[in-house]
Amino acid sequence: MTKQNEQQKQWAKIVAKAWADEDYKQRLLNDPTAVMKEEGIEVPEGVKFKCVEATEKQAWLVLPPRPGKGCIEAGEERLAAIFASNCFLCF
Known part of the structure; x- marks a missing residue:
């Protein structure tokens, strides 16, 4: 199993x-890094996480960080493929 699949x-x-x-959820919302570490997810040093709860009427879109310089020149389709292959928890 790939690291991405395992993290998912x-x-x-x-x-x-x-x-x-509910108590676990509140801990996750208040300190997602601690909860992820407790659950065996490797959290890179210096990376901070924020956990928000979606509702039926409100969702969140997260714009990921821009990829490295060589990727930008590859064009929109290549950039979309790079994004699609990455997991929201992959570092």
Whole structure:
């Protein structure tokens, strides 16, 4: 299993726990880094996370960081492929 798939499975477990346990959800919203570490997700040094809860009437769009210089010249289709291949938890 790839690292990306493993991280997606770990995140899915965290989400399921948050749906089932209000206290856990509050800890996730207040300190996502600590919760991710508790669940075995490697968190790179110096990276900060913010967890927000979507509702039925409000969702969040996250614009990822711009890729390295050589990627920008590759064009929109290549950039879209780079984005699509990356996981929201991949570093």
